[in-house]
Amino acid sequence: MFRTALRNVLAHKGRLLMTALAIMLGTAFVAGTMVFSDTLGQAMKNSYSKSYSDIAVQVTDYSAGSGARTSQKGERASSRLDDATVRQIAALPGADRTQGVVSGFTAVADHKGKLIGEAWTARGANYAPDASGKDSRYPMADGRGPQKSGEIALDRSTADKGGYKVGDTVRIAANGPALNTTLTGIFTTDDPQVGSGGTLTLLDTASAQKMMLTPGQFSSITVSAKPGTSEDALLGEITAKLPGGNHFTTETGQQLTDEQSKMISDSTSAMKTMLLVFAAISLFVGIFIIANTFTMLIAQRTKELALLRAVGASRRQVTESVLVEALLIGAIASIAGVVAGIGIGAGMQALVGSLNSGMPTGPLVISPAALLVAPAVGIVVTVLSAVLPAVRASRIAPVAAMSGGDQPATQKSLLIRNIIGSVVAGGGLALVAMGAATGSSAGRLPVGFGAALALIGIFVLLPLLSRPVIALxxxxxxxxxxxxxxxxxxxxxxxxxxxxxxxxxxxxxxxxxxxxxxxxxxxxxxxxxxxxxxxxADFDVSTASRTDLSPEVVAQIAKAPGISASSPLTNTYWNFDGTGRSVSGIDAGSVDQLLQPVMTSGSTAALAKGQILVSGEVAKEANLSVGSTVKVSTLGTGDDTGNGGGNGSTAIGSMTVGGVFEPNQMLSPVLMSNADIAKHDPAANVHDVLVKGHDGPTGALQQSIKDATDSNPVIEVKxxxxxxxxxxxxxxxxxxxxxxxxxxxxxxxxxxxxxxxxxxxxxxxxxxxxxxxxxxxxxxxxxxxxxxxxxxxxxxxxxxxxxxxxxxxxxxxxxxxxxxxxxxxxxxxxxxxxxxxxxxxxxxxxxxxxxxxxxxxxxxxxxxx
Structure with a gap:
């Protein structure tokens, strides 16, 4: 029977070609996905492993430059990283070289004033030379490092993209006004973000602190260990010396490397999972093709199989012969699929590299899993797809050798199929409807399970549906x-x-x-x-990085010619009856020109009276309506949980609800006037400025706003x-x-x-x-x-x-x-x-x-x- 199966495979090469091709494509997708994700993951790990090679311990202040306000955090000079902290750590017995690091958002404009690269990958840092006058982190390929205000250095890639050379004037910006600076140097770096297409701008330490943080503040401190001092020992010494404050994080260089590797592994794992899901879909589709092919082959070989039964072959032998055919086809196609998958993996790597020239790269990683799992999946899928046709083949009676043609399905089998299909599809559709009726995430599981059941049930019912649908x-x-x-x-x-x-x-x-x-x-x-x-409003003005707009920029926008009304859209976080809620602020005098929230009760005129507007969700949750009063207080140090209280919180008093509006993504659940917010939080965040023009959203007004901000590359007028x-x-x-x-x-x-x-x-x-x-x-x-x-x-x-x-x-x-x-x-x-x-x-x-x-x-x- 094995020889018979082998002969059948060789005898029907043309008929099985498409089936083999379907198996090969599905297997190739699986193998290619595994090769590509393994290669990319290894390349990114190799790239990021260079970031902490010279660091024994790093102290990080994650609140530095985050936009958090002094009034909310109750921040003291002793609760931040500064020169005094650097000197304290440098004096420790196990510390060798200690360096304060400034890091934050800094954008670079090209000669046309447009942003180079993406805003979320634009960074700035401080150039901190040692006794030799150089910073070993950033070796200069041309020129020198920045030494005073108004000087910068750029990484080689950014300088090339902008067409800059040493001595040129370069326009940079953070969240404040744009600045004209002189390019004094071009450096090389193995920084993975720069290698992935980001921009890095170096300033002298004082200028970097002023632009990205606050004067005298560092975002982190890096420390190398003296010979004989372990990273863990140095970590203990540093932790004991840190100033007060719970927003510092101390980690060893190995911990930083491990965390980075885990992050890369998790991200590539998610990508691999997504790709494998689509590969599974392809294989699932292939199941129908394979099963269909074997069903048709068996129908065409009715006489042949019946004669085998007539000369003594058992049902088991007939079944095994069909399964052996499937095994041979699956093995050959899957092996070819693995070879093609390696090519697909290389092609995907080349495609990603062409779309992002800075993406880390390296040699192809062909893991044993890719060589074993992918063909195993292809073979198993093929054999399982052939099981039902094989069983059907074994049931062909020897007397069928006397006649040819397809053996039609009995009415009983079709009836049973339709009943099963109706039950499964009906149950699946009912589950889907039940999950959808919940209106919440709790319904996702029944919807997903029900959709799968409905799909299977409809597949079973397709023969029944085909006649009336096609008849139409x-x-x-x-x-x-x-x-x-x-x-x-x-x-x-x-x-x-x-x-x-x-x-x-x-x-x-x-x-x-x-x-x-x-x-x-x-x-x-x-x-x-x-x-x-x-x-x-006609325009929404914000930064490309979605960072805060500085008061200077807000003032520049308000002075642009052609504006009839403008207002910063501020944001803060206060306690209302003990519950922390996000608050949006707008100028009460221009609210009706700039916003049109859908009011279910009350009106926006209440803002001018010092009252607040709340969303429908807040009104329902807190049982509020027009005329209700709530007790309001600011948040204090450590009170970022939304539960009220906290050290240093300030009671504002009672405020009256003047209206309820339908929730929307542009506004926070609570809306107040900027004047009321400024009384207690003069440094509230400003992410957007809304602008109304005399003549509507004209191109002239858009350009007027850009000109008013000195053509700041970070500013977007939409x-x-x-x-x-x-x-x-x-x-x-x-x-x-x-x-x-x-x-x-x-x-x-x-x-x-x-x-x-x-x-x-x-x-x-x-x-x-x-x-x-x-x-x-x-x-x-x-x-x-x-x-x-x-x-x-x-x-x-x-x-x-x-x-x-x-x-x-x-x-x-x-x-x-x-x-x-x-x-x-x-x-x-x-x-x-x-x-x-x-x-x-x-x-x-x-x-x-x-x-x-x-x-x-x-x-x-x-x-x-």
Whole structure:
């Protein structure tokens, strides 16, 4: 029987090619994912391991430069890292070299005034020369380090991007006004952020402290150990000498390296998991193709298998022979898939490198897991897919050797299948609806489990659904294509199981694609509405890094010509009846020109009376309404939990609720006037400034604001449409990435359609010969096969789109509590596009089978046994 299985594999090479290709693609995706993530992870670990090679202990003040205010933190000179702290640590017996480090956001503009690189990777640091006049952290490739205010040094990559050389004037900015500086040096560094495309600007220590922190303050202190002193011993010495304050963190160089490695490992692990999920989807789609292929092969070999039974082969031997075939095909295809996967991993590495030239790189890492797990997955999937066809083959009676053709499914088996499918699909849909009705994250588990059950149940029911659904397009096919169209419809419903198995592959892909699209549109619409619906201003002015705007910049914006009203949108955090809440502030005199919150009671005029506005959620939670009073106090040192109290908190008194508004993402749960906030917190954070122009959101006003801020590269002046486009860009990028990953499963589904049609043509050789003999020309045969493919593809796609929209609706139901104003938006244009693309897929997939069918010899086909 083993020799028989081997002979069958070799005898049907053409029929099994598409199946082997599907297995190979799925396995290649798994192997490529593992190779790419292992390579990238190792390269990033190697890169980051250089960061702490000369550090024994690092003391970090994570509150430095964070935008936290002195009034809230009650910060004293003794509770921060300064020169005195550096001297204390340097005097310790185990300390060798001690250095104060300043680090924070600093952006660099090019010659056109535009930001170089991304704002979130733009950093500044202090250049701290030793007795030799050099800072060993930053070796100068050209020029010298900065020595006084107005001088800077840039990393080589940033200087090249900006087209700068030593002696040029370079414009830089943090959260304050932009500054013109002189470039005194260009340095090299192994800093991983710079290697990944970030910018690094060096200033003298005093200038760096003034720009990024406060004068005399350091963000961290690095210490190297004397020979014979361990990192742990030095850590103990330093901890005992640290000033008061609970926001310092002390770590050894090894701890820092380990944490960095763990962070990289976790991030690459998450990426690997996501990629493997899509690889699993491709393999899942492949299951339908493999099972369909073996089912059709067994149907075509009914006589052969029956003769084996007649000459003495047992059911077990027949089953084993089919499984051995699957094992051989799976092994060969999976090994080829691993080889292709290594190429995919290298290609993904090259693609990422081309998109980000600074991304760490290194030699390909081909782990034993990639060489063993990927082919094992391919083989197991193939064998499991062949189990049911193998069992079906073993049940072929010896008497079937006397007749040929497919053995039709009994009515009993179809009835049992439909009952099981109805129960599973109904239960799954009920779970989905139940989870969606919760309106919270608690419904995500039932929605996910129910969606999986519904998908499986609908797969089981696809044969039942295929007849009525395809029958609906019967008149259209007959009207457009005449006899070939009618024959295509009949062929599509002739074997419902085969049609269902072929369509199921596309159903999976379209379910996921349409669900992602509806989710993207829904979330995008909700975020857009939440952020911009309450904005009446023409422009929102903020920093590219989303850091605070300095008072100087706020004043510059207010003086821009063409402005009719402007107000900083401040933010603070206070206690209201003992509960900490975020507070937004706006100028009471211009609120109606800049904001239009949806008021459910009261009005914005209450702000001018010293009253507060609260969101509907706060009003419900605290049982507040217009006229209610609340006790208010600022937060004190250590009181950042939102529970009230804390050392140094200041009682403000009672405030009256003057209105309730619908929650939105632009405003905090509590809205007050800036004047009232300034009385108790004059240094409140300012992330945005809202601006209204005399003539609306004109380009002239936008440029006027930019000019007023001295063309600061950090300042962004956005209209409501700009804000929408920014959010849509993020969602579009995520969706395109998902579409790209799903493309593999769609490709596997296309192979399934081609495979099914090709084998179907072989199976219907006699029928096609008879059609040719009675007058159907070659063009008619081609149209028949193509239309059959299009009908099957559209059937699978339609079911997938409907199911995807339903799943997206259910998922939206579980997100309502976390995304305000979320409603299900179906982009009908995209749904129709997906269906059109599915029809095109069917048309393309049918090209080779249709051409093959049209070239069959009439007499040879008629006499086919």
């Amino acid at each position: 397009v019967g008149p259209l096919l007959s009207g457009l294509a005449g006899t070939p169209g009618k024959l295509a419809r009949l062929n599509a419903v002739r074997n419902p199981r085969r049609t269902a198995a072929t369509a199921a592959a596309l159903t999976i892909g379209l379910t996921l694609v349409s669900a992602l699209t509806v989710l993207g549109a829904s979330v995008g619409g909700a975020v857009d509405k939440a952020v911009t619906s309450s904005m009446k 209209t409501k449409q700009d804000m929408r486009d920014e959010f849509n860009k993020i969602i579009t990028f995520a969706l395109n990435m998902m579409y790209g990953l799903l493309a593999m499963s769609v490709l596997v589904a296309v192979l399934g359609v081609i495979n099914t049609l090709a084998m179907s043509v072989f199976e219907r050789k006699r029928e096609i010969g008879m059609l040719r003999a009675i007058g159907l020309d070659r063009g008619g045969i081609k149209r028949m096969v193509r239309l059959e493919s299009v009908v099957i593809s559209l059937f699978g796609a339609t079911i997938g789109v409907l199911l995807g929209c339903f799943v997206a609706w259910a998922v939206n139901g579980t997100l309502e509590s976390s995304i305000s104003g979320l409603t299900t938006l179906v982009p009908y244009g995209k749904m129709l596009l997906f269906l059109a693309l599915a029809g095109l897929v069917g048309l393309v997939a049918a090209m080779w089978p249709a051409r093959r069918a049209s070239k069959l010899d009439i007499l040879d086909s008629i006499k086919t046994d």
